[in-house]
Amino acid sequence: MRRILVVGAGQSGLQLALGLQSKGYEVTLMSNRTAEEIRTGRVMSTQCMFDTALQHERDLEINFWEQQAPKIEGLGVSVAAPDGSRPIDWLGRLKGYAQSVDQRVKMSGWLDTFAQRGGQLVIHGASVADLDYFSRTYDLVLVAAGKGELVSMFGRDAARSPYDAPQRALAVSYVHGLGPRPEHPETEAVRCNLVPGVGELFVMPTLTTSGRADILFWEGLPGGPLDVFNGVKDPAEHLALTLGLMEKYTPWEYARATKVELTDAGGTLAGRYAPVVRNPIGRLPGGGLVLGVADVVVANDPITGQGSNSASKCAASYLSSILMHGDKPFDEAWMKATFDKYWFTTGKPVTQWTNAMLGVPPEHVLNLIGAAGQLQPVANRFANGFDNPADFDAYFYDPEDAADYLAEVTAAAEPSSVGASSAE
Known part of the structure; x- marks a missing residue:
């Protein structure tokens, strides 16, 4: 039985750990928080997973919330004009529905499932020194924790990373009470509202800890009129800022948001990060190697909604590579080939498209x-x-x-x- 250590309990780390566990591997999972701490904490992301990524969860039979989460059947684009009108407004139909499940719900549920199925769960924020010690007792160490000290092991790939600074300031609110779009009241859809020279507003149905909700997500050009959330600690103030910007720049979305309230005190999030592609193999002080997973090595801006999708596809791709490798050593050549397979099928197309959408459209x-x-x-x-x-x-x-x-x-x-x- 091969022993594998997975560090990080997000979409990719947990999906990979549960997948390996189901195939008979001895898996240890390190998380810096308990399931209860995740469940009762702040929202961690926006996420809308499309059909291919959802299928990876179905294949592992971990799609526990599929019947409860809204079935998103369309994706609409609106472009705002300076006078508050929208000269472009349309709805594309998805071949297979998409879904969004608050990661507090999903990750806490998956963490409990991993433990219930006999997996070894270690609640500890891992350091490089920890991994240096553990690497000697595991056949493979996978790093799926996208923040903190561990990321420093993976050097930036300058040739694949055109940006060295954040391209958007991000602000998220989870709300109850949003009305339907009057043009398509019967269709659950993600709405992408483009405000030229200012930023973007995304609106998406989701399942959260208190049931069905919607996510209001501003992406603002740094230094621009949407870049006002830095330092805002009060959730009510965060929501008021969000709605005020909607009233000014996307009045058609504001019209259905006049009665919204936050889902909970942890239902807001703000921040920014620079999109980056990193070298996939990390070297430990003692000479051991670790393989980076998902946004540890390919972190794109959320403007194209690909974070959780890419994480799911990366976990599925790595799982396949591990299973196909049998009992051979997980050496540097294997690690490089495993990442390259993911990069050329998913990472590269996503990075190219996302970086194109961050620029001024030609x-x-x-x-x-x-x-x-x-x-x-x-x-x-x-x-x-x-x-x-x-x-x-x-x-x-x-x-x-x-x-x-x-x-x-x-x-x-x-x-x-x-x-x-x-x-x-």
Whole structure:
């Protein structure tokens, strides 16, 4: 029986630990908090997991909240004009529904499950010295704790990290009492509201500790009008700031938020971090090697909602690589190959798309977003790119590819419109 140590109890660490445990590995999991501390603490993230990532949870039979969480069937984009109007507003339909489960609910539940199934759970904030000691007694050490001292073992990959400073200031509120969008009251959807030169507001249905809720999530350009949450400690003040900015920049979203209240005292979060790709292999003082997982090695801005999706895909990819390796040693060559498989299938496409969305959109991207309001197939394809970001490579980055794609969709749509007018 191979012994594996997983450090970090987030989406990737817990999914990987539960997956290895189900395959008969002897797994030790280190978490810096107990399940109860996670459950009763502050919100840790926004998260909307799309169909591929959800399927990884179903495959491991750890999709415990699938029947309770809202089924998100659409993804909408609105673009704000300076006068408070929205010249672009459309809804793309997802092929398979997405879901959001507050990580306080999910991670505490998974942590309990891991322990109930006989896993060794160590509640301790691991240091590099701890890992140096433990590495001698485990066949493989996986680091899935994306903050703190351990991250310093993984050097920044400058060639893959164009930014060295945060590109957005982030502010999150979990609320009850949000009304539906009047245009599609029957459809649960994630709403991406783009405010040029200012930032973005995301609104998404979720399941939290007190049941169904919604997440209001501002991403503001640093130093801009949305960058006002730093140092705000009072949750009520945080929500009031959020709503005031909604009233000013996205009045159509504010109109359905006039009766909201926070889900709980821990329902707000603010901060910022620089997107970064790191070298995947960490070297311990005693010569041992550890492998970084998910956002330890590929941390993107949440503007494209890929954090939990990438974490799930990374855990699934690493699990496959471990199982295929059998009883051979987990050496440096294996670690590099394991990360490379994840990078080229998931990490690279996500990083390319996210970094593109952080910049000022070029004209052809504005054309695509505008065309999605007239051409439903374009809206649907953009929405489903959140599940499969590699698809953007075919039409999103190059102006000629975008023009060819729009011409193709327009031509396909014309016969039906001609038929409709002649029938009239």
